[in-house]
Amino acid sequence: MLKRLSPILLPLALVLVAETWVRLAGVPVYLVPPPSAVAGRLLSDPVFFAGHAARTLLGALLGLGLGVGVALPLGAAMAHSPGLERTLLPLAILTKVTPVVALAPLFVIWFGFGWAPTVLIVALFTFFPVLVGAIAGLRSVDAGALAFLGSVAASPAEVFWKLRAPSALPHLFAALRVALPLALIGAVVAEWLGSDRGLGHVVGAAHTRLDLPTLAAAVVVLATLGAFLTALLARAERRALFWQP
Incomplete structure (x- = not known):
């Protein structure tokens, strides 16, 4: 019973410790807001946070979809x-080492304050891990299984769908576990730098006003959103990789 409740009890204990410390130490709200102030801000206008969270979620998923959609066939x-890998992989690495934050203002100038900058920035954040996962996964085939399919004259399409694609799934899910949080981070960065909607915009505006309860509330919503998406991905992984222990 205690083991099942531990994921809830530990955060609750940390919240109680933080609340007690802030109250007893007399820390100003504009420096460290107590958890009660953060909860009060969330409960005072849940529609406000839900609307911005929906905008961030949609931008993250659209950008992730674009990144995955480009990375999988290229991988x-x-x-x-x-030979193609030797030619293109150095170019793909540029998407990883280039500071995307520096590109965000350019995307805003080129595409305006719409969906395009957010989707493109998220795609840049998520493209490389999925690409590497796809390459590694599609090459991680069992040599014996590959030889058997060759002995029965299986077509390249049959080899791909019956052997290479299933063998690649564990690597792809591992890549998605990395890419999914990056998608949320990318969406927040894009919204902070060039949007009037989303949790990134809320964080940026609250930071400018030194409104720490609102800023912390947005961070809590973002963390909850990330935990929920990660749990959904883990559930999908268990169902897709049912043959693994």
């Missing part, structure tokens, strides 16, 4: 052709 092509 499949690079896994099949080492």
Whole structure:
């Protein structure tokens, strides 16, 4: 029973300790808001936070979809052709090492304060881990199984769908576990720098006003959203990889 409740009891204990410390130490709200003030801000206008959270969630998912949609076919092509990998992988690495925060203002100038900057920034955040996962996964086939399919004259399409794609799933889910939090981070960065909607905008505006209860409330909503999406992904992974222990 205690083991089941531990994921709830530990955060609750930390909240109680933080509340007690802030109250007893007399820390000003504009420096460290007590958890009760953060909860009060959330409960005072839940529709406000829900609307901005929905905007952030949609931007993150659209950008993640774009990043995955580009990374998977490109990863499949690079896994099949080492020469293509040697040519394109250095260019793909640029998307990882380039400071995306520096590109955000350019995207806002080029595309305006709409969905496009958010989606593109999230796609840049999530593209590389999915690409690497796709390449590694599609090459992680069992040599014996590959030889067997060759002995029965299986077509390249049959080899891909019956062997390579299932073998790649564990690597792809591992990549998605990295990419999903990055999608939320990318959405927040994009909204902070160039949007009038979303949790990133709320955090930026609250920071400017030194409104720490609102800022902390937005962070709590964002963390809850990330935990929920991670749990959904873990559930999907268990169902998709049912043959694994």
